[in-house]
Amino acid sequence: MDEARVAYDGVVEVYAELFADRLETRPFARGMVGAFAELVRESGNLRAADVGCGPGHLTALLCELGLGAFGVDLSPGMIGHARRAHPELRFEVGRMEALPVEDGVLGGVLAHYSMIHTPPEELPAVLAEQARVLEAGGLLLVSFFATEGPDVVRFDHKVTPAYSWPVERLVELMEGAGLVPFARLVHDPASERGFLEGHLMARRPHSLGRP
């Protein structure tokens, strides 16, 4: 994971420049983030974490959409950028594996391409951590690279190696963390990258009831 920290620390300005548009050019992702924000607002608990927030552009978008969002990222460079770009918002250096949040207090968790570098064997613990911080009825939105085949595929992402996931495998892991996935969107970004983009939304039930 330190590999990801060093890698993202090295690309802060380029990354921020590339993604500063708050999803204006990505209608599917924007739609899912909009639906997520609406459902969190409906839940009545506006507290939300943008985990792996990078330069903070989506933390700011969630706040524009009415949430009380804060950002967490393991890259001090990204957090420094986020604080400078959005001085009115809260950003913390921290890890998805141990979020600086008490149990059951959040209405929403957004993990927008934040777990793409997480080795598959570590993903169950990260999802369990996201389930831990959500209140009953709270929502998780995970955006990720998806693949149509049956296997997780490791590939050479521009920043540091990443994984693309069969949607069903990720659904199973979410269920294993006690969450209830209930909405999914998979689309072909028509890019040269050769894989799909996936968005999965899940709800924390009243009892986590993990197997």
Ligand SMILES: C[S@@+](CC[C@H](N)C(=O)[O-])C[C@H]1O[C@@H](n2cnc3c(N)ncnc32)[C@H](O)[C@@H]1O
């Ligand atoms: C592909 S970027 C996504 C950034 C932002 N969510 C977005 O959509 O533009 C992945 C981000 O996750 C962060 N990250 C990776 N592993 C992490 C971990 N274990 N804990 C916290 N942040 C992590 C990286 O530092 C990086 O900023």
